[in-house]
Amino acid sequence: MQRLLDIETRGSGLYEFTPRLQAWLREIGAGDGLCTLLVRHTSASLLIQENADAEVQTDLRGFFERLVPPADHPSMRFLRHTHEGPDDMPAHIKSALLPVSLGIPVLEGRMMLGTWQGVYLFEHRARPHRRQIALHFA
Amino acid sequence: MQRLLDIETRGSGLYEFTPRLQAWLREIGAGDGLCTLLVRHTSASLLIQENADAEVQTDLRGFFERLVPPADHPSMRFLRHTHEGPDDMPAHIKSALLPVSLGIPVLEGRMMLGTWQGVYLFEHRARPHRRQIALHFA
Amino acid sequence: MQRLLDIETRGSGLYEFTPRLQAWLREIGAGDGLCTLLVRHTSASLLIQENADAEVQTDLRGFFERLVPPADHPSMRFLRHTHEGPDDMPAHIKSALLPVSLGIPVLEGRMMLGTWQGVYLFEHRARPHRRQIALHFA
Numbered sequence: 001m002q003r004l005l006d007i008e009t010r011g012s013g014l015y016e017f018t019p020r021l022q023a024w025l026r027e028i029g030a031g032d033g034l035c036t037l038l039v040r041h042t043s044a045s046l047l048i049q050e051n052a053d054a055e056v057q058t059d060l061r062g063f064f065e066r067l068v069p070p071a072d073h074p075s076m077r078f079l080r081h082t083h084e085g086p087d088d089m090p091a092h093i094k095s096a097l098l099p100v101s102l103g104i105p106v107l108e109g110r111m112m113l114g115t116w117q118g119v120y121l122f123e124h125r126a127r128p129h130r131r132q133i134a135l136h137f138a
Numbered sequence: 139m140q141r142l143l144d145i146e147t148r149g150s151g152l153y154e155f156t157p158r159l160q161a162w163l164r165e166i167g168a169g170d171g172l173c174t175l176l177v178r179h180t181s182a183s184l185l186i187q188e189n190a191d192a193e194v195q196t197d198l199r200g201f202f203e204r205l206v207p208p209a210d211h212p213s214m215r216f217l218r219h220t221h222e223g224p225d226d227m228p229a230h231i232k233s234a235l236l237p238v239s240l241g242i243p244v245l246e247g248r249m250m251l252g253t254w255q256g257v258y259l260f261e262h263r264a265r266p267h268r269r270q271i272a273l274h275f276a
Numbered sequence: 277m278q279r280l281l282d283i284e285t286r287g288s289g290l291y292e293f294t295p296r297l298q299a300w301l302r303e304i305g306a307g308d309g310l311c312t313l314l315v316r317h318t319s320a321s322l323l324i325q326e327n328a329d330a331e332v333q334t335d336l337r338g339f340f341e342r343l344v345p346p347a348d349h350p351s352m353r354f355l356r357h358t359h360e361g362p363d364d365m366p367a368h369i370k371s372a373l374l375p376v377s378l379g380i381p382v383l384e385g386r387m388m389l390g391t392w393q394g395v396y397l398f399e400h401r402a403r404p405h406r407r408q409i410a411l412h413f414a
Contacts, residue, residue, distance in 0.1 A: 002308065002381055002388075032140065034174055034274050036310055036379040040390030042326040048238045049230065050180040055219040056230050062216045063206070063231050068339070078338050081331040092325065092332055093339050100324045101379045103174040103239045105140055105274035112140075112272035114178030134388035136310050136381035138276070138414070170278065172312055172412050186376045187368065188318040193357040194368050200354050201344070201369050241312040241377040243278055243412035250278075250410035252316030276414070 001028045001137040008130055009123035012065075012087070014047065014057040017133075018111075018118045024135060025109055035104045035111060036136040043091035043124050044131050045098035051118030060122075068093045091124035098122055106137070139166045139275040146268055147261035150203075150225070152185065152195040155271075156249075156256045162273060163247055173242045173249060174274040181229035181262050182269050183236035189256030198260075206231045229262035236260055244275070277304045277413040284406055285399035288341075288363070290323065290333040293409075294387075294394045300411060301385055311380045311387060312412040319367035319400050320407050321374035327394030336398075344369045367400035374398055382413070 003024060007015055025035065039046050050056045070086035071079045081089045102119070105112040113119070121131055141162060145153055163173065177184050188194045208224035209217045219227045240257070243250040251257070259269055279300060283291055301311065315322050326332045346362035347355045357365045378395070381388045389395070397407055 002383055053219055059217050059219050059227050079335050081329055081335050089335050103241050103379050104176055105272045107140055134381045191357055197355050197357050197365050241379050243314055243410045245278055
């Protein structure tokens with residue numbers, strides 16, 4: 001069972017889609033199995049993170065902005081791939097540091113996530129984008 | 139085939155559970171297939187690393203402590219989610235940087251790990267915790 | 277369906293093997309399913325990245341060289357596991373930061389990668405190595 005999930009982003013940050021994922025599993029009548037996700041981009045990531053306190057998401061974004069600053073930051077002067085804007089190459093680097101694919105066991109139709117875990121798309125580009133995630137269940 | 143594996147941790151660091159994983163595969167009579175692991179927490183990680191020299195584990199912990207210092211470190215003043223202690227938000231960040239899920243091919247009941255690879259839980263919190271890993275084999 | 281894929285490396289950097297992966301899927305007559313990859317080493321990684329502009333690969337390597345410098349760099353003096361050379365422990369750290377396994381949905385024999393995505397081995401050691409990737413399709 002496969003599907004493409006579209007997510008519209010409006011700037012960098014985390015976009016939760018746990019409910020849409022759960023809805024898809026219900027829709028296909030998923031029982032026991034494995035749900036695999038792949039983000040089809042090299043400037044956005046998948047992430048499983050706490051969905052209780054929104055400040056966790058702000059801090060995550062803050063950390064990665066500091067770890068991988070924009071290409072016009074003095075510490076990033078070594079970058080060569082800069083013609084697509086100062087947020088482009090840092091987005092590729094963040095997409096190497098964060099998950100591109102996730103495997104989530106499913107039991108009786110429910111993802112085996114922990115109590116506080118949600119599934120997110122982490123957008124690394126500044127401009128709005130339409131992102132696509134390939135879903136697989138078996 | 140699914141199971142929840144509990145791991146008791148006593149402070150941050152790496153806890154190997156390769157033998158327990160292999161024992162579970164034996165127990166269920168696993169032949170050829172795929173073993174998927176998901177850690178059900180946002181402040182601990184999974185990791186496949188060298189199990190020959192224990193100093194590798196000390197150094198890994200040392201590196202991540204420096205890359206993501208406690209919340210009361212001057213470089214981390216930007217953090218907002220600090221009410222659960224100085225090791226909490228850094229634990230969320232480390233859990234974004236390190237694997238939350240792993241897929242390991244299994245051949246004739248044996249995980250296709252390399253000679254020096256072991257499977258670890260990487261605990262990021264200071265206090266003792268009971269951690270849970272969802273296992274899936276198919 | 278399983279196979280071991282060998283990749284010869286000549287120094288640190290990215291080595292694309294998307295065509296070999298696609299060829300293997302064709303060879304085994306793969307239809308719909310999931311392709312899982314595991315790198316059997318703790319000093320090399322898997323990576324899905326842009327395969328359009330080669331400068332992206334140079335910059336990725338440049339970033340990780342700066343984030344995790346060689347063991348003889350002043351900032352890395354805390355390392356203990358140094359007897360296998362200055363590029364060894366940093367290689368283990370990079371292998372913790374970058375993917376060790378990948379799950380890629382396959383539809384009608386084709387990997388559901390995005391337009392610009394390629395699959396790479398990221399070698400972290402300086403000397404030539406023969407690297408092995410375990411492939412699984414089901």
